[in-house]
Amino acid sequence: MGLKRGALVLVAASAVLAGCAEAVDDSGTEAAPPRVVTDPGPFFGQCGSVTDEEVAEEFGMPPFTAVTRNSVGCEWEVAGVGGPSVTFSWYRGSPIGRERAGSEMIGRPASAIDVQGHPGFIASSGGILCELGVEFGGDFIHWSVMYADARPAADPCTVARNLAELSVSRAV
Structure with a gap:
């Protein structure tokens, strides 16, 4: 029971911290969304x-x-x-x-x-x-x-x- 409770606390804390990291930066403003890497398009010359x-x-x-x-x-x-x-x-x-x-x-x-x-x-x-x-x-x-x-x-x-x-x- 103690192990399950500890795991749940860790998961909950991780979710809260992850949510905060994406939502606000050090200045208190919204942080930019994470950069998405895409496959390159065609070559145009x-x-x-x-x-x-x-x-x-x-x-x-x-x-x-x-x-x-x-x-x-x-x-x-x-x-x-x-x-x-x-x-x-x-x-x-x-x-x-x-x-x-x-x-x-x-x-x-x-x-x-x-x-x-x-x-x-x-x-x-x-x-x-x-x-x-x-x-x-x-x-x-x-x-x-x-x-x-x-x-x-x-x-x-x-x-x-x-x-x-x-x-x-x-x-x-």
């Missing part, structure tokens, strides 16, 4: 495996004045920072929900979409900006198309969708 020429054709603007490539994405710009641009980003091990929530927080309500069997979201603003994210388990890709103050040469969401379709179809 540099710039989502989309060429500069394909981006230019979809975007329909004058030639790009700058193209930036780095380890997480690419940006094609017309007339420098703040001008018309297209951006591709690849997020590994990052939840797409945070990106979607950020879009909604700044006044761009997001709608659910499906790109070749993969869930995602699309959000736009005033016919001059559109962003689209596609989820792959714990990873996601993100295309953003912004015409800024320029007259849009195409619907930015159509451009983003077409570029996302290319990336998804070329993923390995």
Whole structure:
């Protein structure tokens, strides 16, 4: 009887301590949820495996004045920072929900979409900006198309969708 009672006390104490450890950190605020490790999604290649020429054709603007490539994405710009641009980003091990929530927080309500069997979201603003994210388990890709103050040469969401379709179809 003493052994059972001691085991129950240990189990109860462990549950209480575990619950407290997840709920509150040293500052008295809620602690971040534990990080979930997911299997990596497919490989997208540099710039989502989309060429500069394909981006230019979809975007329909004058030639790009700058193209930036780095380890997480690419940006094609017309007339420098703040001008018309297209951006591709690849997020590994990052939840797409945070990106979607950020879009909604700044006044761009997001709608659910499906790109070749993969869930995602699309959000736009005033016919001059559109962003689209596609989820792959714990990873996601993100295309953003912004015409800024320029007259849009195409619907930015159509451009983003077409570029996302290319990336998804070329993923390995």
